[in-house]
Amino acid sequence: MERIHGKQLKDFINTFFRPENLMYAPKWVECPPGRRVLVLSPHFDDETLSCGGTLAKHAADGASVTVVFMTDGKAGDYLNPDKEAVMNIRKAEARAACDLLGIRKLVMLDEPETELKSHPALIRRLTVLFREERPDVVYLPTFLDNHIDHLNVNRVFADLLASLGEVDFTVNAYEGWTAIVPNLLVDITDVIDLKRSAIRKYASQLKYVDYEKGSVGLNAFRGAGYVGRERYAEGFLSLTAKQYMALFQSCSMKDVKYLDKRLKRRLASIKNTLLSRRIESKG
Secondary structure: OOOOOOHHHHHHHHHHHHHOOOOOOOOOOOOOOOOEEEEEEEOHHHHHHHHHHHHHHHHHOOOOEEEEEOOOOOOOOOOOHHHHHHHHHHHHHHHHHHHHHOEEEEEEEOOOOOOOOOOOOHHHHHHHHHHHHOOOEEEEOOOOOHHHHHHHHHHHHHHHHHHHHOOOOEEEEOOOOOOOOEEEEEEEEEHHHHHHHHHHHHHHHHOOOHHHHHHHHHHHHOOOOOOOOHHHHEEEEEHHHHHHHHHHOOOOOOOOOOOOOHHHHHHHHHHHHHHHHHHHHOO
């Protein structure tokens, strides 16, 4: 076997470990930096499903955590015609879930669910809130997430940043309906059972979709990249606010269509089946 001399070894190391030769790997942390944490959650449950473990770790670390629920929750139950009752149930579930995670400060803006839009009154309200809270890290869904309200949270956020002017906080964009290529992974192994319990507080939503399995399954997938077994992680695209907004604005989102025709037909079929069963049960 040919012997590798010291200079050859040094040259090999210097070549192999050049940045352009390294495989991409996200940064792993126990808890992201941030003492004043603000979360933009499109719906009652996104905060828990997408970043509940991370928020629990922030809270346990003594950070101030504020969750801002953007929409009213009235569209969250096909079978209940009393939309005020649906809203109240989901708000109660959110309070219970956040309480388990150690989050005490909730703000509910009550914009219409599935019809969230940016408008001057909403931007004024958020501007006041941000100036009061002075967050150093903001969590929100990525603009690629497959739900129109998730995209529109980003449109609201863009108008908000224009109102705020120069800001210096970090954006940790989370994944919900659409997986991302994260550059930050938060190890939530030690709080995964707490996250499961918080998810289960959203009983009105779990009766239609197994969100627990989907969310924790994604966390298990993210954790598979860690050395060891039975690890769980939440993934984020972590950028400065300026970098995140530049990325958002560089992507044309005008013609985005959420849900293809086949999935829409499937959802309509499920809805009709549920309504039929409800009518039969009454009969």
